[in-house]
Amino acid sequence: MSFKIAIIGAGSVGFTKKLFTDILCVPEFEDIEFALTDVSEHNLAMIKAILDRIVEANKLPTKVTATTNRREALEGARYIISCVRVGGLEAYADDIRIPLKYGIDQCVGDTICAGGILYGQRNIPVILDFCKDIREVAAAGAKFLNYANPMAMNTWAAIEYGKVDTVGLCHGVQHGAEQIAQVLGAKSPKELDYVCSGINHQTWFIELKLNGRPIGKDELISAFEAHPVYSKQEKLRIDVLKRFGVYSTESNGHLSEYLPWYRKRPDEIARWIDMSEWIHGETGGYLRYSTETRNWFETEYPQFLEAASKPIDSAKRSNEHASHILEALETNRVYRGHFNVKNNGVITNLPQDAIIESPGFVDRFGINMAAGITLPEACAATCMASINVQRMSVHAAIAGDIDLLKLAVLHDPLVGAVSTPEEVWQMVDEMVVAQAQWLPQYAHAVPAAKERLSKSKVKTREWAGAARRSVRSIEELRAEKAALKQAG
Structure with missing residues (x-):
């Protein structure tokens, strides 16, 4: 199988590594592409180096890219995973x-x-920006997997206002x-x-x-x-x-x-x-x-x-x-x-x-x-x-x-x-x-x-x-x- 997964907020290094290795435990998925995106170039560089090392050590054909350009990462993606914390x-x-x-x-x-309510106020406008990009440049029927809190508010906004196929x-x-x-x-x-x-x-x-x-x-x-x-x-x-x-x-x-x-x-x-x-x-x-x-x-x-x-x-x-x-x-x-x-x-x-x-x-x-x-x-x-x-x-x-x-x-x-x-x-x-x-x-x-x-x-x-x-x-x-x- 060959398809693209975009991870938004991939600078959450430990969690991104866990998702990456979990997905590569599925034998059919070794030939897929992971597109990492984050607002932090520093964190992106760190996680890409780790994932590249995993790919090399396991002799996999898996492709890993990293960019601060979110639309570039989302282009053609079948699955989009979000683990962002707006405002850090x-x-x-x-x-x-x-x-x-x-x-x-x-x-x-x-x-x-x-705290959770204000966290949602910061996240929701950004979530809607993600959804706009997904609708415009991701693969047709792309699925949005939201891991970011506040879970219910983010997912509510993505489904009701972002009009994207979303699961929290x-x-x-x-x-x-x-x-x-x-x-x-x-x-x-x-x-x-x-x-x-x-x-x-x-x-x-x-x-x-x-x-x-x-x-x-x-x-x-x-x-x-x-x-x-x-x-x-x-x-x-x-x-x-x-x-x-x-x-x-x-x-x-x-x-x-x-x-x-x-x-x-x-x-x-x-x-x-x-x-x-x-x-x-x-x-x-x-x-x-x-x-x-x-x-x-x-x-x-x-x-x-x-x-x-x-x-x-x-x-x-x-x-x-x-x-x-x-x-x-x-x-x-x-x-x-x-x-x-x-x-x-x-x-x-x-x-x-x-x-x-x-x-x-x-x-x-x-x-x-x-x-x-x-x-x-x-x-x-x-x-x-x-x-x-x-x-x-x-x-x-x-x-x-x-x-x-x-x-x-x-x-x-x-x-x-x-x-x-x-x-x-x-x-x-x-x-x-x-x-x-x-x-x-x-x-x-x-x-x-x-x-x-x-x-x-x-x-x-x-x-x-x-x-x-x-x-x-x-x-x-x-x-x-x-x-x-x-x-x-």
């Missing part, structure tokens, strides 16, 4: 820092909440299933059969079977509470399991910021999170992790390049959906996964226009969703709160409507639990002004926002958050890695 870590830092001034303590801030992809379901299989004592995650449905980052394991045996709420609670690690790291998720009756896909830290109950007061945050890893609820945890990862990669790049000389091991193919979807579409080998698509009746008690995440099957006819799923009422109610925020956020981003943007933020579950309307109005003004260079649709609103900020009497505070860790230096990371290796 600079804008992301403001997604965490500014809401903290108003008492809103986020762990990740990339899905909803104040995330690995939360797979990771949650691996956890459940582990606490139940399964030898392999493959022993667990499940139905998991909802919206991205709020997907719910509504049916579980281990080797054909149904698993009920009480057994699952007991298994998690007895686990020596997860009982400490996933306290919030276990509490939601007890109250809702089903387990959520998302980590303790992710889930905590989509709900109005656990991060509303600093003393409550400490009660529900775990500081052993960022993902369990640390304030600004993913920002710290991302900063450390970038610094580590830059420093250790020669070692990453050397590692690329090893043969591809198909046994280590990851469970990221992309390679499996492409394999199913091109070879007709059926793949079952969980995909972000427009609802259109798949989940009976969520809105038709919402972007849902639910089971589907892929073959040469496309992605075929399993329809007629009904969520437990509490799960649907929680999803609905996020969907309403997502819808307003997408519409605000399309129209450049700062008033609608403020209403979207006001209706966010965690923001509403913490902040007054006056605080929300000022916070959004402050975020739009701080991120103006990435928000072209709000250029007309920035002067008035600055004027309001100059006269505002709403009090704020400089605050690191309830559970903040400092960014570790390369030396500290190296020492910790060495200690772990010695202990292991």
